[in-house]
Amino acid sequence: MNETLTINTTINGRSRSIEVEVNHTLLDVLRDEVDLTGTKECCVVGECGACTVIIDGRPMNSCLMLAVEIDGSEVTTVEGLEIHGELNVLQASFLDESAAQCGFCIPGQLMSATALLHDNPDPTVEQVQEGLAGNLCRCAGYEQITKAVLAAAKEAMR
Numbered sequence: 015m016n017e018t019l020t021i022n023t024t025i026n027g028r029s030r031s032i033e034v035e036v037n038h039t040l041l042d043v044l045r046d047e048v049d050l051t052g053t054k055e056c057c058v059v060g061e062c063g064a065c066t067v068i069i070d071g072r073p074m075n076s077c078l079m080l081a082v083e084i085d086g087s088e089v090t091t092v093e094g095l096e097i098h099g100e101l102n103v104l105q106a107s108f109l110d111e112s113a114a115q116c117g118f119c120i121p122g123q124l125m126s127a128t129a130l131l132h133d134n135p136d137p138t139v140e141q142v143q144e145g146l147a148g149n150l151c152r153c154a155g156y157e158q159i160t161k162a163v164l165a166a167a168k169e170a171m172r
Contacts, residue, residue, distance in 0.1 A: 016035045017036045017037075018034060018036065021034055021082055023087055025089045025090075026090060027094065034082060038080070039079060040089075041055055042081070053091050059078075060077060063075065063149030064118060064122045067090060067125055068090040071129070071132065073125055073129040075148075091121075092120075104131065104162070107165040108120060110165065111161045113155055115153040115158075119151045119152070126145060126149050127163045131166065137163070143156075145163075146163070
């Protein structure tokens, strides 16, 4: 029998008490226990960024964290970005700029961009590229993704 612990956390603004196996990653728990499947599983070694979530304000690869590490933390997944059932400015910009090609990397890209814009609401092209450097896009949509983040920043400044 695997050892379990109960963790208390806030996920997308909702307080939760979750019993997790101590060897399960945050990615596993989000997808399999909490049913938040927007966070994608891809490389499972922290290279691609598809599993990026925001933990206590910082973007993190959920495949590299044990779920027990989020005890007492606030976690935001891609599902937590919407506002009252509507896309937020960044999500809408990704659609407007055709940045969501195949869509697989987009949740991680959105989470990294959200953290970037939180820390730097008016980034340069270079700052966007640096902020998203840990996120790979196999469709090579980097130009559209960068444009989308800059458009969202401009829209938010209005």
